[in-house]
Amino acid sequence: MLKIIGSFIAGVVFTGILAWNMMGGLMFNERESPFGVEETVARIQQNIQTTGKGWALSGLRNPAAAVKADGGNALPVMMVEACSTKYSGPILNEDSVRFLSILMPCKISIYKKNDGKVYIGTMNAGLLGQMFGPLVGGIMKQVAEDQQKFLVMDPSKPTPQIQYPKAAGGSGGGSGGGSGC
């Protein structure tokens, strides 16, 4: 009996450790971009604006600039922020999940690593949404589908230009007034 209980506890602990280690990788996605930081940002911004469904740019942040302003160095990181009231509205109107506003607006991070390559980091909206019931799960599933359209990098299309926020924030900010959320 002791052996069975011991084995069960060991199994639970093992599974827990495995899940703990995998959680980070499951919640976030990373992919390499074929373009430089600026061009990747510009293409994602363009994709967001052509996706429809209420999507609009709501900001562009440059956290590396804040590090530089503080006398340090950081490889480039830019965060494109986008929002669609079509998706955010129902969540913001439901008290039980209103705390999820902390995840708004939807962010896509574009950054360079020490290998010199440019990567795109996104949240796994589909999986994350499933953790918060059917309302959020359904909305986030659609967000995840749209997110895939944001990340299409078609080299045959001409290079668009970055849309810088009109009202720049502090040295590390750069968020625009934008629309959407």
Place this chain on the structure above:
Amino acid sequence: MKRASILIALLAGASLAAGAETQPAALAKAGGASTADHSRFIELQKIFNSGPEVTKACLGCHTEAAKQIHRTKHWTWEWVNPETGQKLGKRNVVNNFCTAVPSNEKFCAACHVGYGMENAKTFDYGSETAVDCLVCHDTTGSYKKLPGLAGHPAYKEIEYPPKSGKFVKPVDLGKVAQSVGKTSRATCGACHFLGGGGDAVKHGDLDTSLKTPPRYLDVHMDAKGLNFSCATCHATQGHDIPGSRYTPTGKADNAPLMRGRQNQGNPATCQSCHGAAPHKTKARLNSHTEKIACQTCHIPQFARAQPTKMSWDWSTAGKLTPDGKRMTIKDASGHHDKYDSNKGDFVYESDVVPTYAWLNGKVKYTLLGDPVNVNGVTKINEYLGSADDGQSRIWPLKVFRGKQPYDLENGSLLVPHTAVGYGEKDDSAFWINYKWEEALKAGANATGRPFGGKFDFVATEMSWPITHMVAPKADALSCTQCHSRSGRLATIDGVYLPRRDNNRLIDTLGWLAALAALLGVAIHGGIRVYLARKGN
């Protein structure tokens, strides 16, 4: 009494203010350290109509200055590498930016320390009055040599660029001459920050952000900190400025240079101040300095303040608007051109992670007449070095890639005639007619090389050692950025790098030892359990 005191104070204040106003710019900037106030020299209190007139006045006192300049690469634009015999210098080399000087001198000479270089072959290199003192010693910031004027500044108001509707006022030579002083980041940077045809284009570690750099960009030049000028490291004697990409110091002397000691080493190295054991608290790091240049760890990225050009494809140059005019297309950032009819396609990049290579200070160039690699990439310059020669360290490099014209018949690089002198009508220049054949023919004539009329474009590569823009020590590379399989030094051979490299035999022995230990523990434990049960 009180009124009298106020009056005296006001008068004293007024006289101080007047004194401040009459103090020349050079003295004001130097904090009064100079022993000469050039504005008080009678020789300079006159109207100068040309640069050579000013030089003549300078040489009246500084009798040896022009002779010293004549011995430098800044003047001759030529240097013969004693090891390879290759004739280098701007007059002779070809690069993959604006390509070459011959046939374009009137434009390029804006960065020559002389006046009147219209043709590099026929220029009077023995002329003392043709030396331009002001380009390096101006402290007013008003002295500009414009491309197209063969090394002269504007002596009268001119429309510049031609037909642009913008006008450049003539330089006040008298004022500049009376304000001369030490060289500065601004004077050196007037050429070295703008190499390759624009700000930050060529070097990657030199651009106008270094005029007043913040600390994150360069700990030594930090305008609010150490505030080094270029000459602080490039310590100059007799106008001979140490530090050259034709003769880079791959492995610097380990001992710092000291006053009173006969120093033969290059003062423009990290070791000349810091020595070879600069890490006081982490002594383990000092074992790296034998194989790794300081710059490799302490310049984690270059072009950190603004993007640098990383590639240039001349083969696409010449596309015009439907009405036959020059066009430019901005890149994604909106700040730089990604296409220009005059020059072709570009790629700019910021915060570039360098390429790393062994460098022993020897360099080999592909010069005019040398064969190009039509099936691969032609290395315009190749820095030599290896782990075994005892003279090399691992250095960070900017590798600049391009496509440029070559002669299909003799298989060597060609020089296009691109730019013309100010106001000249020269139909053979590419930036005038956008016709490659005529531009290449004119370039070949200027270089004295044959050109059969058939050409194509070849892929080229040029390397630039990265040595400026030293980051704060907190931003130096961490161990794992090199000590990992896919780290920055993944392609460096000839040296054992823990965590990147492994030895199969040692690894096998290690695993066997670990397995043996595990077995030993299991057997020992098993025996103890067995004996315990047996005892019960």
